Amino acid sequence: MLRNVPVYRGLEVQDRERLIDDVSDAYTRAAAAIRAREAAETEDDSIGPTSLEPVEIPEFDELIGIDESVYRQINAALATGKQHLMLYGPPGTGKTTLAQLVSGVLHGAYAMITGSADWTSQDVIGGYQPIGEGNVRFIPGVLLQKFDRPLIIDELNRCDIDKVIGPLFTVLSGQKTTLPYRTDVSEKNSPAFVILPKPKPGTAEHEFAPKPGWRIIATINSIDKAALYQMSFALARRFGWIYVGIPRDLQYFLLAIMRKSELIGDESEPDDDIPLTRIWRAVNAVRVIGPAPILDMLKTVHAIEPGINFLRAPNAEEATAYLDGFYMYILPMLDGILSKGAHTIAAEVQSALALDEKGEESRTLNYRLVDLAV
Amino acid sequence: MLSEYDLELRQCGSKKKTLHDCKPTNETTGFWDSPTDASNKPLRWLLHLELVKDRVIARVPNEHGARRIAFANTAQGTSGGVTTRIVPAIQLREEKFVFYETWEWLLLYCFLPALPAGSSGQLFDKFDETSGSLTYMGKEQQYIAASLITLQDDDNEFSDPDLPRAIKYSEATEAIAKLIHIAPADTAPVGKDTE
Numbered sequence: 001m002l003r004n005v006p007v008y009r010g011l012e013v014q015d016r017e018r019l020i021d022d023v024s025d026a027y028t029r030a031a032a033a034i035r036a037r038e039a040a041e042t043e044d045d046s047i048g049p050t051s052l053e054p055v056e057i058p059e060f061d062e063l064i065g066i067d068e069s070v071y072r073q074i075n076a077a078l079a080t081g082k083q084h085l086m087l088y089g090p091p092g093t094g095k096t097t098l099a100q101l102v103s104g105v106l107h108g109a110y111a112m113i114t115g116s117a118d119w120t121s122q123d124v125i126g127g128y129q130p131i132g133e134g135n136v137r138f139i140p141g142v143l144l145q146k147f148d149r150p151l152i153i154d155e156l157n158r159c160d161i162d163k164v165i166g167p168l169f170t171v172l173s174g175q176k177t178t179l180p181y182r183t184d185v186s187e188k189n190s191p192a193f194v195i196l197p198k199p200k201p202g203t204a205e206h207e208f209a210p211k212p213g214w215r216i217i218a219t220i221n222s223i224d225k226a227a228l229y230q231m232s233f234a235l236a237r238r239f240g241w242i243y244v245g246i247p248r249d250l251q252y253f254l255l256a257i258m259r260k261s262e263l264i265g266d267e268s269e270p271d272d273d274i275p276l277t278r279i280w281r282a283v284n285a286v287r288v289i290g291p292a293p294i295l296d297m298l299k300t301v302h303a304i305e306p307g308i309n310f311l312r313a314p315n316a317e318e319a320t321a322y323l324d325g326f327y328m329y330i331l332p333m334l335d336g337i338l339s340k341g342a343h344t345i346a347a348e349v350q351s352a353l354a355l356d357e358k359g360e361e362s363r364t365l366n367y368r369l370v371d372l373a374v
Numbered sequence: 375m376l377s378e379y380d381l382e383l384r385q386c387g388s389k390k391k392t393l394h395d396c397k398p399t400n401e402t403t404g405f406w407d408s409p410t411d412a413s414n415k416p417l418r419w420l421l422h423l424e425l426v427k428d429r430v431i432a433r434v435p436n437e438h439g440a441r442r443i444a445f446a447n448t449a450q451g452t453s454g455g456v457t458t459r460i461v462p463a464i465q466l467r468e469e470k471f472v473f474y475e476t477w478e479w480l481l482l483y484c485f486l487p488a489l490p491a492g493s494s495g496q497l498f499d500k501f502d503e504t505s506g507s508l509t510y511m512g513k514e515q516q517y518i519a520a521s522l523i524t525l526q527d528d529d530n531e532f533s534d535p536d537l538p539r540a541i542k543y544s545e546a547t548e549a550i551a552k553l554i555h556i557a558p559a560d561t562a563p564v565g566k567d568t569e
Binding site: 001 | 554
């Protein structure tokens with residue numbers, strides 16, 4: 001609205017305070033207007049609720065065997081304002097699916113990348129890239145391109161964490177960080193790109209500010225403990241760490257899955273551990289693995305022997321099907337176990353499948369397990 | 375206040391204490407001696423004051439570069455506020471002005487989002503006192519607030535034998551506030567309106 005410029009008497013304390021109040025009010029209102037515009041744009045993009053809104057993460061029916069403590073801890077982390085989550089635990093426990101489902105509840109959309117040893121900061125944060133005719137320009141990485149929604153970094157420990165998300169350390173600590181890239185490469189005085197730690201209405205061209213929905217949800221496979229500890233304490237404490245372990249009762253979990261898949265009847269309740277439970281328990285005694293590879297093994301056995309009764313010891317053909325599933329999905333998870341552990345697993349699998357101790361299949365099983373051992 | 379928004383204030387001409395430190399002025403035109411040179415990076419915004427029928431009026435000089443009100447280093451893209459120093463050239467008679475530096479005003483413009491990153495001497499140009507518009511980097515630049523800040527006692531007087539009477543600083547302030555219109559984009563400070 002057109003009006004005369006308002007006057008403030010600079011020598012009078014009251015007028016100076018009035019000036020500060022009025023200008024501050026102008027910034028507040030302008031910021032609110034920008035936020036409202038941005039919110040409207042976000043709605044147009046059909047993005048779900050922002051993660052700043054209080055949201056209760058429900059227990060997901062799709063994920064069987066996730067301990068209730070996982071949901072309890074996730075909700076506690078969110079309720080206490082922890083922005084970033086780290087889901088860690090053995091392979092195959094549903095960490096990735098859980099990260100996707102949590103992101104879906106929080107925001108309705110997410111970006112997901114899988115850690116790789118080849119990753120550089122350029123892939124995640126961004127960097128100069130040629131744009132033709134001998135020119136280069138800063139091209140934002142996946143994180144800055146999708147700064148409005150949760151970013152799932154699956155298997156974070158597979159990349160060089162410090163190198164790849166090092167530039168984010170400062171941002172995760174609540175400070176802005178300046179990237180070593182200018183908006184105009186040819187102009188030495190042009191501003192460098194900066195990443196702001198929190199949403200800012202009306203960002204400048206050189207600024208990247210997260211939208212309220214942004215957060216990192218990373219997964220780490222705890223088998224590789226050496227990689228796990230590559231993360232510095234400074235970075236680690238920016239995350240809420242949630243351990244996603246294996247089901248507490250393996251037999252109960254497997255029977256529930258089998259009933260749900262109609263592989264066994266509702267009334268079936270064996271007194272002793274079924275073969276699959278024994279195998280899983282033996283493997284866990286050496287190296288803990290989650291349900292996913294076990295379920296893959298289960299499906300494989302059923303595909304080979306559709307009429308199999310999973311509740312009793314297998315016959316020779318069925319034992320071969322078990323071994324096929326074991327070799328396909330369990331064995332690859334056991335690389336690097338100790339020799340003693342390999343023998344222990346071999347003996348228990350042999351017993352659970354009622355294999356002939358001196359038979360060809362027992363020798364092969366033993367050989368293949370020991371071959372993986374160190 | 376600005377730091378809350380990661381913004382900074384640019385103070386045009388703050389490093390030059392006096393008009394003499396800036397560029398030579400011309401008492402005949404009431405403007406810079408070399409308008410093209412001086413308005414390239416205007417260290418002061420010069421306005422004319424005249425006593426007409428016992429009333430003080432203010433006007434923008436009819437000179438090249440008179441509507442270039444300020445320049446600032448906006449290369450970092452963090453400029454959220456710009457001040458410019460207004461110095462009056464008081465007209466005593468035809469082709470006779472006096473630059474009265476005892477009187478100054480600050481004109482403050484506020485921006486959110488920050489001004490687009492420009493050069494180390496980016497001009498604020500084509501100020502239109504009737505519409506409140508101004509340009510920056512060749513485009514009309516919106517602002518969220520503008521304020522005129524006085525820096526002298528209201529009762530301070532300027533007198534000269536060529537003038538029929540003394541002029542008070544408050545009269546000059548009122549004349550300048552009547553001259554400068556503003557059109558903030560989203561909001562405006564509620565200051566003392568002179569109309």
